[in-house]
Structures are given as C-alpha cells and as structure tokens.
Amino acid sequence: MLMKMPPPVIEVQDLAISLPGGGDRGFAVDHVSFSVAAGEIVCVVGESGSGKSVTAQSIMGLLPKVFPKPAGRILFEGKDITAATPSEMRDLRGRGIGMIFQEPMTALNPVQAVGKQIDEVLRTHLSLSRTERFARVIAAMTEVRLPDPEGMYHAFPHQLSGGQRQRVLIAAALILQPRLLIADEPTTALDVTTQAQILSQIRDLQRERGMGVLFITHDIGVVREIADRVVVMKAGKVVEHGPTVQVLDAPTSDYTRMLIASVPTLEPKRSGHVVNGDVAVKVDTLTKTYHSGGIFRDRRTVHALQGASLSVRRGETLGIIGESGSGKSTLARCITQLIEPSSGSVTLAAAKNGRAFRQRIQMVFQDPYRSLNPRRTVGQSIIEGPMNFGQSKAEALERARELMKLVGLEPHAVDRFPHQFSGGQRQRISIARALAMEPDILVADEAVSALDVSVQAQVLRLIDDIQKRFDLAILFITHDLRVAAQICDRLIVMHRGEVVEQGPVSSIFAAPVHQYTRELLASIPGRAEHMVPA
Amino acid sequence: MNGLASPTATSVSAKPRIPAFLLNPSVLVGGLLVAAIVLMAAAAPLVGTVDPTRIDPAMRLKPPSELAWFGTDLFGRDVYSRAVYGARSSIFIGLCVATTALLTGITIGLVTGYFRWVDAIVMRIMDGLMAIPTFLLAIALVSLTRASIATVVVALTIPEIPRVVRLVRSVVLTVREEPFVEAAISVGTSTPKILLRHILPSTYAPLMVLGTYICASAILIEAGLSFLGTGLPPEIPSWGNMISEGRTFFQVAPRLVFLPSFFLALTVLGINLLGDGLRDTLDPRIAKRM
Numbered sequence: 114m115l116m117k118m119p120p121p122v123i124e125v126q127d128l129a130i131s132l133p134g135g136g137d138r139g140f141a142v143d144h145v146s147f148s149v150a151a152g153e154i155v156c157v158v159g160e161s162g163s164g165k166s167v168t169a170q171s172i173m174g175l176l177p178k179v180f181p182k183p184a185g186r187i188l189f190e191g192k193d194i195t196a197a198t199p200s201e202m203r204d205l206r207g208r209g210i211g212m213i214f215q216e217p218m219t220a221l222n223p224v225q226a227v228g229k230q231i232d233e234v235l236r237t238h239l240s241l242s243r244t245e246r247f248a249r250v251i252a253a254m255t256e257v258r259l260p261d262p263e264g265m266y267h268a269f270p271h272q273l274s275g276g277q278r279q280r281v282l283i284a285a286a287l288i289l290q291p292r293l294l295i296a297d298e299p300t301t302a303l304d305v306t307t308q309a310q311i312l313s314q315i316r317d318l319q320r321e322r323g324m325g326v327l328f329i330t331h332d333i334g335v336v337r338e339i340a341d342r343v344v345v346m347k348a349g350k351v352v353e354h355g356p357t358v359q360v361l362d363a364p365t366s367d368y369t370r371m372l373i374a375s376v377p378t379l380e381p382k383r384s385g386h387v388v389n390g391d392v393a394v395k396v397d398t399l400t401k402t403y404h405s406g407g408i409f410r411d412r413r414t415v416h417a418l419q420g421a422s423l424s425v426r427r428g429e430t431l432g433i434i435g436e437s438g439s440g441k442s443t444l445a446r447c448i449t450q451l452i453e454p455s456s457g458s459v460t461l462a463a464a465k466n467g468r469a470f471r472q473r474i475q476m477v478f479q480d481p482y483r484s485l486n487p488r489r490t491v492g493q494s495i496i497e498g499p500m501n502f503g504q505s506k507a508e509a510l511e512r513a514r515e516l517m518k519l520v521g522l523e524p525h526a527v528d529r530f531p532h533q534f535s536g537g538q539r540q541r542i543s544i545a546r547a548l549a550m551e552p553d554i555l556v557a558d559e560a561v562s563a564l565d566v567s568v569q570a571q572v573l574r575l576i577d578d579i580q581k582r583f584d585l586a587i588l589f590i591t592h593d594l595r596v597a598a599q600i601c602d603r604l605i606v607m608h609r610g611e612v613v614e615q616g617p618v619s620s621i622f623a624a625p626v627h628q629y630t631r632e633l634l635a636s637i638p639g640r641a642e643h644m645v646p647a
Numbered sequence: 648m649n650g651l652a653s654p655t656a657t658s659v660s661a662k663p664r665i666p667a668f669l670l671n672p673s674v675l676v677g678g679l680l681v682a683a684i685v686l687m688a689a690a691a692p693l694v695g696t697v698d699p700t701r702i703d704p705a706m707r708l709k710p711p712s713e714l715a716w717f718g719t720d721l722f723g724r725d726v727y728s729r730a731v732y733g734a735r736s737s738i739f740i741g742l743c744v745a746t747t748a749l750l751t752g753i754t755i756g757l758v759t760g761y762f763r764w765v766d767a768i769v770m771r772i773m774d775g776l777m778a779i780p781t782f783l784l785a786i787a788l789v790s791l792t793r794a795s796i797a798t799v800v801v802a803l804t805i806p807e808i809p810r811v812v813r814l815v816r817s818v819v820l821t822v823r824e825e826p827f828v829e830a831a832i833s834v835g836t837s838t839p840k841i842l843l844r845h846i847l848p849s850t851y852a853p854l855m856v857l858g859t860y861i862c863a864s865a866i867l868i869e870a871g872l873s874f875l876g877t878g879l880p881p882e883i884p885s886w887g888n889m890i891s892e893g894r895t896f897f898q899v900a901p902r903l904v905f906l907p908s909f910f911l912a913l914t915v916l917g918i919n920l921l922g923d924g925l926r927d928t929l930d931p932r933i934a935k936r937m
Contacts, residue, residue, distance in 0.1 A: 498834030
C-alpha cells in the first residue's frame with residue numbers, strides 16, 4: 114500500500130455472515146475485508162447471489178432477520194459498529210452513513226409528499242424550526258438538480274419520473290452530510306440516459322463533499338464510469354480487488370476476466386452477415402391508443418404506439434431499441450396479437466399447409482421467473498402448445514426432450530418444476546417452449562435483460578444458434594444497445610411510441626441521425642474505452 | 648434484495664413431500680376434532696343409538712338411565728341418539744353450503760375476473776346479494792315454500808356466494824396479468840383451458856380457507872334458524888331443533904340442551920381451528936382481507 118492513504122471511512126474486516134438453512138454454500142458473505150477511504154468511490158461488483166447486497170445491508174445494520182449475527186468487524190471511522198445498540202445505529206444511519214436503493218418507487222412512501230419524506234430525516238435527527246428545515250430541504254433538492262424544488266416539495270412519488278425519484282432519495286440520503294454513501298444498484302432500474310445523469314451526479318457530489326461511496330453494481334460499464342477502486346465478489350468471497358484501471362484492464366483472477374469478457378461490446382457482431390431470406394412478417398403503420406377514465410372522470414388518451422412499420426426476413430434479427438415507455442413492448446404485443454392494435458396491420462408470409470398464426474409466431478418473455486407456470490412441470494409447459502394443435506402427448510413429449518437437449522438442458526429434466534432451475538435455465542426452457550411450435554418468427558421481449566452477464570452471453574449464443582438452425586426471423590426487443598450490437602442485423606429506435614430511426618446496426622452506431630439515438634449511444638456506461646475508433 | 652442463487656436443476660431431486668400445513672398444531676387439533684365428529688355422524692347407527700325419531704309418550708322427560716344415556720325429551724325420544732344423528736344434519740348442511748357456494752362462486756368469479764365487461768354488471772349483483780341478511784332470507788324462503796333441508800341450504804348459500812366471487816375474482820385479476828398466462832395465450836391455448844389450467848389452481852389455497860369458514864358459519868346459522876323455528880322441520884334431529892325444544896324445560900332438565908350445545912360448540916371450534924391453521928400456513932395474506 115502507498116504511504117499517504119487517507120484514513121478509511123469504513124473498514125470491513127473479515128466479515129462473515131452464514132447462510133441460514135442448508136443452502137448450496139455455508140456463507141452468504143465469506144470472510145470479506147475491504148475499506149472505503151474518504152473521497153473515493155469503491156465499487157463492489159458481482160453477479161446475483163454474490164453476497165454484495167448482504168454486505169451493504171450488514172454495514173447499515175439492516176440485515177434481514179433470517180441471517181444470524183455477522184462475525185468479524187465493521188469499523189466506521191475506527192469505531193466497531195457491529196456491537197452498536199439500535200439507537201446508536203439509528204443515529205449513525207443518516208448522519209454517518211446515507212443509503213440509496215435500487216427501486217426508487219418502492220423506497221418512497223407513495224402517500225406522502227416527497228419533500229416531507231426528505232424533511233423526515235431532518236426531524237428525526239435534528240431539532241430545527243419548520244422554516245429552517247424547509248430551507249434545508251429545498252437546498253438539498255436544488256443540489257441534486259431537481260427542477261422547481263418548491264413546487265416539487267409537495268409532489269407525490271407517482272408524479273415523478275424514475276430518475277427524479279432516485280434524486281429525491283439521494284437528496285434524503287445526503288441532507289445530513291454523511292461521510293459515507295452506500296448505493297445499492299441505484300441505477301439498475303433506470304433507463305440508460307437517466308443512469309448517465311445520476312452517475313455523474315453521484316460523482317460530482319462525492320467530489321464536492323469528499324465523502325466515501327460504496328457503490329454496489331453488477332454492471333462493469335458502470336464500474337468503469339465511476340469507480341476509483343473495485344472489489345469483485347463471487348459466491349460470498351472477494352476474488353479480486355484493486356484500483357479500477359488495474360482490475361478492469363489487467364485482471365488477475367479468471368472470474369474477473371470472465372465477467373469482463375461477458376460484457377457485450379458495442380462493436381456490431383453481424384456486419385458481415387448477409388440476409389437474403391423471404392420477408393416473414395410485415396407490419397404496416399401499427400398504432401395503439403389507450404383510453405383511461407370513464408363516465409365520471411375525464412378521459413385520458415395515451416398514444417402508446419404511433420404508426421410503426423417494419424418488416425423482418427427469415428434469418429434476420431431486427432432489434433427494437435428504446436427506453437421504458439417507448440412503446441417497444443406494446444409493439445411486440447400487437448405483433449403477436451396479445452393485444453389488439455387500434456389500427457394498422459400485421460401480415461405474415463403465405464402459410465405453408467395452413468398453419469395457424471399462433472404456430473408461426475412465438476414469443477420469449479422477459480421475466481424467466483414468471484413466464485413459466487410454477488405449478489406445472491416444464492415438460493407440461495413445453496408440450497402445451499403442440500397439443501393445442503393436435504399433436505399427441507407422447508409425440509409432443511418426445512419432441513420436448515429433444516428440444517431440452519437442443520437448448521442445453523438434460524432431456525429428462527422435463528419432469529421438473531420451474532423453481533428447480535436457475536434464471537438462465539428457465540430462459541432456455543422458454544426458448545424451448547417457443548421452438549416446440551416450430552415457428553417462423555420469434556419475438557424476444559427483453560429476453561436476456563433479467564440475466565447476469567455471463568448467463569446473458571450464453572443465452573445470446575443460443576438464440577444466435579437456433580436462428581441459423583431453423584432459419585428464424587427474430588424481433589429482438591431490448592433497452593441495451595450492447596446486447597443489440599451482439600445479435601441484431603438491423604435496428605429500429607423507438608421513442609415515445611414513434612420509430613425515430615432505423616437502419617443497419619453498424620450505420621446507426623457509426624452515424625446516428627436522430628438526436629435521441631445520439632443521446633442513447635452517449636449514455637452507455639463505460640463506453641469511451643469500448644468504442645471502435647471512428 | 649439481490650436474490651440468492653436459486654438451486655440448480657441437478658441439486659433438487661423430485662420426491663413426494665408432506666404438505667407443510669399438515670404439521671401446523673391448530674390444523675392437527677382442528678382436523679382431529681372435525682374428523683371425530685364426522686366419524687360419529689357417519690357411524691351414528693353403530694354407537695349405541697336407537698331410532699332418533701321414535702316417539703314414546705310413556706317415556707317423556709325421563710332422567711338418564713341405562714336405556715337412554717342422556718334421558719329422553721318431551722316426546723320420549725332418546726336425547727343421546729338425537730344428538731348423534733343431529734351431527735349428520737349439521738355436517739351435511741355445512742358441506743352442502745360450502746360446496747355449492749364454492750362451486751358457484753368459482754364459476755362466477757373466474758368469468759367476472761377474466762372478462763372485464765361482465766365484471767361491472769355481475770359485481771353489482773353480488774353487492775346486492777351481500778346486502779341480504781341471511782336470517783331474513785331464510786325466513787322469507789321458508790314462509791314461501793316450506794321448511795326443508797333444501798330450503799335451508801339455498802337460504803344459507805346465497806349470501807355466501809358473493810364472498811367467494813370476490814376472493815376468486817381478486818386472484819384472477821392478479822394472475823391473469825402474469826407472463827405465463829400470456830405465454831399460454833401465445834401458444835394458442837383456449838380461454839376455458841387457460842382459466843382452468845393456469846388460473847384456477849392459484850385460488851385453491853385461499854378457497855380451502857374460506858371454505859372452512861363458510862362451513863362453520865353455515866352450521867351455526869342453521870342451528871340459529873332451527874332454534875327460531877324457521878330451519879329444519881322439527882322431526883329431523885338437528886342440534887338447533889333440540890336446543891329450541893329443550894329451552895322450555897331448561898330449568899328442570901338442562902341435559903336436554905347440554906349435549907347438542909356441546910357438540911355444536913365442538914364442531915364449530917374444530918372447523919375454525921382448522922381454518923385458522925390453514926390460513927396461517929397456506930395464505931397469510933387472507934388474514935388481512937377478512
């Protein structure tokens with residue numbers, strides 16, 4: 114270590130938290146040590162189940178009750194806080210340590226004005242007059258660049274966007290000038306453009322105040338963007354730690370190398386891929402308008418989709434890119450006839466031997482934990498479709514076993530239930546279910562978004578592989594441009610229900626025309642290092 | 648929370664498991680009580696009883712003896728036998744009301760929950776039904792037709808249906824938005840199959856709980872109706888009838904009221920314990936809803 118290190122704000126020494134009730138490993142956090150100095154951002158990075166959140170919770174003294182008391186020491190400015198009383202911890206949280214969470218909607222009370230919720234921190238910890246408190250809240254809201262703080266003081270969480278809610282939480286966490294900020298995946302639920310803003314804001318505030326930041330994330334791009342030092346965790350253990358540049362550019366452990374290699378790059382993978390299949394599906398000026406309200410209320414009209422047109426050929430992957438609320442999922446659901454479009458048409462190529470619409474177009478859903486019926490075996494889920502169209506059970510099951518093998522799972526696992534599989538395995542099962550219908554067109558709606566990067570890479574390879582094998586036309590919906598670069602031939606960029614730009618991946622990435630596309634590209638975390646030089 | 652690693656497919660073996668709810672103490676105690684009463688009702692002719700409807704004027708209001716363990720009533724009928732046979736009426740009515748209410752409620756609930764246009768109309772009718780007091784409805788029905796088991800079952804079932812409908816509907820409203828339902832639609836599964844195969848199973852746990860409550864309340868209300876004389880015809884042995892008839896002689900022969908009251912209390916206690924235990928183990932959320 115260097116000589117002139119500033120004293121650490123938080124120092125975790127040999128922290129061990131055992132996992133209750135016979136899991137697949139003994140410790141949730143397995144003898145972990147690291148520290149955060151004043152004025153530095155330390156990123157704890159790891160995939161789900163690595164123990165990074167549990168570590169953060171134990172620092173805050175907010176460990177869920179299922180866990181036993183942690184062993185080891187946690188020193189806050191040299192004082193061991195594992196032995197602190199609940200009231201000491203309460204005082205420490207807020208004044209000493211601030212925390213922001215992943216889900217800005219659920220972390221705020223929906224029935225209280227946001228200003229009041231920031232004010233609550235002041236009321237709990239300080240005795241100030243009402244006017245003093247109001248001034249401090251407004252100052253804090255101004256500091257996190259919330260527009261019109263006086264007006265927004267009285268707004269309720271649902272009236273704010275995701276990014277604004279996260280700013281409110283940051284304001285509340287920082288209003289007492291804590292020496293340490295713990296941020297647990299604070300940008301994971303946000304769109305990339307918002308994520309970029311929040312990250313730069315955290316960085317600025319940290320520099321201004323010289324506080325320490327413990328930043329928990331699964332995203333290597335985010336790490337590259339803001340971290341001074343990195344701690345890589347896997348299965349409760351620290352596998353590597355050191356300065357960001359060193360860990361990311363010259364990783365010493367295999368796991369870190371794998372983690373970094375799994376992060377998709379922005380380099381279009383398919384620039385050499387020639388598509389000459391027939392047009393499989395043609396979508397013409399599809400619109401979807403929602404009306405809310407009724408006889409007793411004002412009617413509100415939402416244009417979820419405004420005249421989207423596209424076509425996909427066999428063997429081609431068309432990416433639909435957009436942030437939340439851009440209408441990309443609405444488009445997917447209209448194309449697959451899960452919802453009725455308000456106007457426009459979806460035309461499939463002429464059917465061979467009269468196959469039905471539902472046989473020819475299939476969908477893979479986002480959430481691998483909810484897209485399979487938990488009460489039915491995966492075999493039952495896979496054979497449901499073919500049996501709807503008259504295949505015998507024995508025949509369908511035989512095919513299901515073949516498909517399980519094709520997607521890289523044990524054929525006899527058809528008798529198991531979804532909870533016995535991991536997220537990535539479940540997504541493979543969903544793909545097998547879609548393939549069982551022998552579709553011409555596959556619609557993948559954020560099919561890899563819920564997966565860890567290493568699993569994501571495997572599932573992307575599988576999708577690529579089945580496309581070649583079955584000559585599928587694929588509509589790939591994603592918010593992640595890096596994923597799109599891996600698998601798509603062409604892209605459609607959607608913004609507020611409209612298609613704002615379309616073209617081959619390489620040309621969109623190299624020369625984005627629309628302002629929004631440029632913004633989207635600029636917001637990708639850790640991008641500078643990864644971009645192909647122009 | 649980040650979610651701990653879920654078990655991989657290889658680490659879990661498929662073996663039959665004992666449902667956790669059977670190990671809950673109140674399920675055990677309640678279940679045993681209910682089982683004992685049901686057994687008694689089923690084996691009524693075999694547990695030392697005589698014909699519960701045989702009238703013997705010479706034997707009126709006799710104290711307990713070897714022939715009649717709990718004595719005889721105003722018409723010389725054996726109190727013990729009537730009480731044991733009375734279990735049959737109570738349990739029959741409890742089960743009938745619970746099953747009819749559940750089956751009707753499930754059907755209406757599934758349809759209203761899934762088809763939004765039906766919802767507005769049917770739920771208003773359900774609100775209306777809920778406003779009818781059970782006792783008044785029973786009295787009205789009995790005076791229109793005549794006292795019989797069927798009348799009582801109908802009168803008790805109607806006000807219970809809306810409760811079942813509301814529960815089923817609320818489950819359907821949540822489950823139908825699940826991606827696995829969308830997945831089923833997109834592989835071409837028909838709507839009735841989706842309702843029965845993918846949505847209905849989610850209602851089983853809360854319905855088991857609600858079913859026990861309906862059963863217990865039906866038994867109690869039947870006893871109340873019979874006590875008021877608007878329930879079962881007086882010749883049918885039922886706990887309500889017995890308490891009603893014994894009431895006049897309560898001061899000289901409290902035993903007439905004691906045995907049926909004891910059985911009634913025991914049955915309702917057993918069913919409620921069972922229901923509470925099931926609620927705690929199967930569906931903690933329903934506790935807040937009720």
